Each structure stands twice: as structure tokens, then as C-alpha cells.
Amino acid sequence: MADPFRFLTRFNLTVLLGRQAKNARELLGGIREVPGSSIYYHTHRFIQQHHYLSPEPPNDFAFWATNALSRDALGEALASVDTVQFHKIEGLRESFVTILESFLLDANGRGGDCQEGEEFHFMSCRTFILPTRHVAKDLREFRTILRNVGVSSLYYHIFEAGLRFDKAGNDFSHWFEAIGEKDLARAVSRLDPYTMTLEGLRTKIIDQVSRHVPD
């Protein structure tokens, strides 16, 4: 018998690193050296702050390269990094480094500065994780809770639990697997949460659960 699913939630306190970049070379330097929590922050900030907008803006690096450096191709390359495939922050960092190195090689090390006032500011976050009052013993309870739980909890179990704690997949799929719902686990694992709003994601997971447990 698997343990009940306890919904956790998480909150981030944004930390300013006091480091900025005005061109692609300085962005590369920063990406190489900032803590992993900064790479995490800049690849996930939009998901949290603009979770009502669809399509969502891409990661901060891509947004800045496109809008402040006016480098559309570089921005597109940085936006195309498939965050969902990474289980470790370091792999994610390395893919941004590779794209920027390649860009700078093609540009003979140059790339132009942004306008004054539009510099990229490196930030990071301190994350606080705590249990909510919600516990699901079966799929029916799980669905009821998921309909009402805050987006921070949904966010934690889908995005944070995997990438930041070195676990393949998301928490929901792990629990579905543990209670013997292997098809459901696979279906939820296949979702690309980076290409939909959090409310869209909530609806899709609830739909999947409902296929296994009719209302």
C-alpha cells in the first residue's frame, strides 16, 4: 500500500546578485559563474509571474537577448532549450553556455551592447518548502484537492521537485506509479509543462485523472 500523497508548497524569495551583463559575452560570463539557483530562477521566473499569459514568455536569457540585444536568432536559440528534458541544473546551464559560445564564435567575440538601463541583472532565489494541509489517499481525493490547491503547490510538484532535487519526472507521476496507475503516470510525465499556463496544466492533469476515475 503506497503512502498518501501530501501536497507540499513552495515560495521563493528573490535574491539580487549585484551582477549585470550588457552584452552576450558578459551574459555568458555570468551564466558560467552564478549559482545554480540563479540558472533555475531565470529559466522559471516567467512561469511563476506570468502564469496567466499564453503563450508564456521564454526564459529570461532568451527574452533579454531578443528584446535588449535585438538578437532574434540568439534569442530563439536560447528560448528553444528544452528545459523539461533536464534533471539537473548543471545540464541546463551547459546548454546555455554552448549556445552563447557558438554565437560569440560566429560574431568574432562581439555582439554589441544593450542600451544603458536595459542591462541583464542576475538574480537568484531562496526557496522555502512546506507541507499544506492537503493529503490525498486515492485518485478521487487527489483530483478534488488538485482542483483547489494553490498554483504554488502545483508548481512545486511539477517543476521544482524534479529539476532542483535531481529526480527524473514529476511528483504526481511518481505517486501514480506507486499506487499502480502506470498509464496515468506515463500520460502526466509526457506533458510538457513549459508550453502551457499553470491553469492549463492543472486542467490537463485533472482531465487525465478523470479518465481513470470518472466523476
Next chain:
Amino acid sequence: MSRIEEYAAVVGDETLAELSLLADKLRGRSVQHINSTAVGGGVAEILARMLPLLRDLGVTAWWDVIKGNERFFAITKKIHNALHGVAEPFGPEDLEYLIEVNRENAKDVLRDADILFIHDPQPIALIEEKPSRRSRWIWRCHIDFTAPRPEIWEFLKRFIESYDAAVFSAPAFSRHLAIPQILISPSIDPLSDKNKELPADVVDSVCARFGLDRGRPIIAQISRFDYLKDPLGVIAAYRMVKERMDCQLVLAGGGATDDPEGMKVLAEVREEAAHDADVHVLFLPPGSDLEINALQRASDVILQKSLREGFGLTVAEALWKAKPVIASAVGGIPLQIAHKHSGILTHSVAGTAYWIKQLLNEKDYAARLGANGRQHILNNFLITRHLRDYLLLFLSLYETKDVVFL
């Protein structure tokens, strides 16, 4: 005063449950906020709303104000301007006097709190008391810190680095510091008189009282009278619009007790507006929140044409009322407005005039900007998010890791 439970109608039960979870982790801790004015200005406004809510959540919280005379506030105003990059003549005796006033205040104002939360430069030197106390110290900067004059930055830095953490309102304000720097945006209170829903007849009666014609477009800037809010630039933009379209301009605001320059600015604005009956310059006394709310709701387009800005909470207030906003891309304003999605960012008088005409003519687009703006404020700039950030900030003073399981 609104109780925390009343916010459920705006942000939902789950958000309040999350705040309670965090506050439970702080039970038994006390926090004292200290600033330099009890009324007027964004800081006093936020603290007045925030304190009762922190207490409702079970956190022991106080708010005290340091005392200063005319000379002290003239010096702190010069520091304020210098932080905004304005060249101000400073003598060493000015800075020494600021420290002296802080020392005099320290004896009376500091309580035995676990966390001492000091707001802005005026009381910054209270940190000299740190060695004699067990408290954790936070310095909160509400001012645009993008390009401070070097001499004033050097003066402040030696105090800032004695704190346990510094808090800024926008990423561009962060600097090389030896202490952790936290980003916390300020917020608005959706249940306050300034932001709550108002019946149409209240809006109508306020407009009638100030002689506004509801049948013609109203452009407004609601902001205190300060050179850095560029009220004369607003009048210039209005005049460019007026050449093509019939409209009225409202420049409304009050003063703060720590801003001796306000009256001079107001006089200049009145002189500039003297010969145009469609320019309404309204100097509002403290406690005019309902009037401000009504004026914002009656407006067709709201401006915030600041030259510098700490955060620009008036933008959040206007967006919360789903109004199309045209604002300068300074300070914290770009955090509130995604250009052409949730408002318009401009850089000049001519650009401001151009967009006023666009928004007055294209009402559907203007309404869409306003609706997106309101959603963005709901998600990121209400007092409940601010409370959560403060609770996390307090918790962070007792934890050292990047990821904390509570």
C-alpha cells in the same frame, strides 16, 4: 481596518492558508518597522496597511517614526535627490548632523524586537546600535537606486553593509554589497479606500465637486507634487493632445511631511495651468483616498510620467482599476507594465502625447491593456504577496541554505 480574512474574496482562501502556514513558522518573533514619516508617501501608506495584517497572522509587529527638525528633513531630501543622481551640495557637517539626529532618536525609538526593519536613508544610522542588541537588522530602500551620486553612495554604503540584509524594489537598484540583497516589490491594498470598488454615484459626486465634465475624456496623473514626477511634462503632453482632441487634465496629489519641496512644485504647476480651465490642479489633503480612487476610476487614461521612481505604486493602483496606463520606463514601473501588453512605456513628452491620442481613440485596445494590467497586479502586486515576501524575508534571517524545508 480590514482583517486578513476579508482578502479571501479577492485572492482566494488558499492564498490566505499559505500565509498562515508561513506565519506559524515565525510565531514568537517580533518585528519593529522604523521610518521617518507617519503620513504621506508610499512607505507610510504600505506600513499603515501591512502592520495590522501581520498582527492578524500572529506576528508581533510595531511601527515607529523617528523625529527630525526642518534642517534634518532638508538634508534627507538632498540625499533623496542625490540617490536619484541629482548633484546636491553636501558638507560633511550635513552628514554628521544626520548621524547625530539618528543617535538622538535611537535612545527613544528602538524597541527590544527580534527583527529591526529600517526604511530608507533617514533612519539608516540607527544601525550603529547593532553591537549592543541581539536583533537582526534589515535595511529597506524604497528609492530609485539606479545611479546614486558616488559621494552619497559611499556614505550610505558603510551603514548598509552593517545590516544583515538589504531590500530593494527593482533589480536595477542592486549594487555590489557584502550582504544579501533581496528583491521585494511594494504592493497595493485592494480593500483600502484608495483601491476598493466604488459605487458610480460616489465617482460622479467627486467629479462634480472638482468641476470635471464626465462627458469629455479625462487624462490624469495622480502623484505627489515633485519635480521627479514631471508634472510640467504632463501638462506639455496634454497640450499636444489638446491640439487634436478635446480633453481634460487632472493633476492631483498631496504632500508628505518629509518633503519640503512640494509646495514650490505645486506653485509652479498652478502657474503653468493658470490660463486653461480644463487643467485641474488638485492639492489633496491627507485622508483623500476616496477622492483619489474616484478620480482614477473616472479617468480614461492615467499617466505616470516620472523622471525617476522608487517603484511607482500609483501605476499599480491605476492598473488595478483596469485603466490603460502610460508611464515612464523608470524604477519599478517596467515590472508593472509589459509594454503594449499591460500598459504603455514611454520615454518623452511627444511619445506620451502620441499614446494618449492612440488610447483615447482605440478604446478596445485601451480596455485590453487595462484588463491584462489588472490581472498582473492581482498575481504579483497585492498586499498579500507583499506579506508573503516579508514573512519569507524574516524566515531567511534565520536560515542559511538556498533550499529550506520548513
